[in-house]
């Protein structure tokens with residue numbers, strides 16, 4: 152019995168005695184679902200205990216979850232903050248309890264000593280890449296653009312709008328004629344696109360810029376129901392590179408997407424491990440890479456690979 156216990160020791164050593172609280176926004180998009188899947192995989196691979204809280208996209212639920220994690224004395228907190236403001240008080244409570252907080256995929260307007268690090272893409276850059284794609288694709292031709300914004304007040308909605316506008320500024324042939332939030336969901340993307348089509352007339356809309364693929368996929372349905380060809384009558388560029396975006400591009404129903412990795416947790420947990428082990432302080436921003444995909448890529452093959460990854 153002793154021999155078998157000793158034999159198991161190395162495995163026991165691998166299982167850390169850390170407990171982490173993760174306050175996730177919800178499951179508003181395929182990308183969000185993938186981030187949850189990957190985060191749970193990354194945590195399990197490190198033998199960490201996870202307390203998971205889904206906020207159904209409500210900030211008050213995230214704040215309650217953080218207070219619960221603090222009361223339970225977790226070793227660290229991961230949070231994807233649904234909006235950018237209103238976090239100072241609860242982050243100060245975590246700081247007072249000596250619990251490090253790491254931000255995933257969105258940032259907050261709070262003093263950066265209130266969180267250990269933020270693992271995000273360059274959200275402004277993503278918007279710029281989308282805008283530059285349209286600048287290049289239109290090559291000087293006039294284009295009336297409609298925009299589906301992400302969740303109001305969220306850092307991706309603010310930054311992706313800024314980046315896109317920066318890229319098209321100075322190109323007077325490109326004009327955003329309608330812009331409204333679709334809250335990052337397929338259903339709202341469809342509803343708002345229907346209102347754009349009704350207000351403008353499908354023949355007067357040249358392109359859609361959606362802050363995420365899920366709103367674009369919803370909009371594609373609305374465009375088809377209006378008797379128009381998405382990807383041809385109305386060009387579509389979005390962000391996330393979820394499987395259904397690759398499929399839409401493969402089917403010539405969408406034109407471009409910018410990849411956002413769902414694995415924010417890996418870099419976050421590596422930074423946390425170093426911090427807890429010997430106090431190594433990570434940079435305040437750990438940036439993940441972005442990549443443009445267009446019809447020039449083998450989107451069908453990429454779809455086949457990605458569809459099994461928890462989206």
Ligand code: GZL
Pocket residue numbers: 179180181182183256257271272307335362363364365390391411
């Ligand atoms: C961006 C992330 C966004 C995704 C959406 O970093 O916060 O939230 O682009 C998700 O799909 O809803």
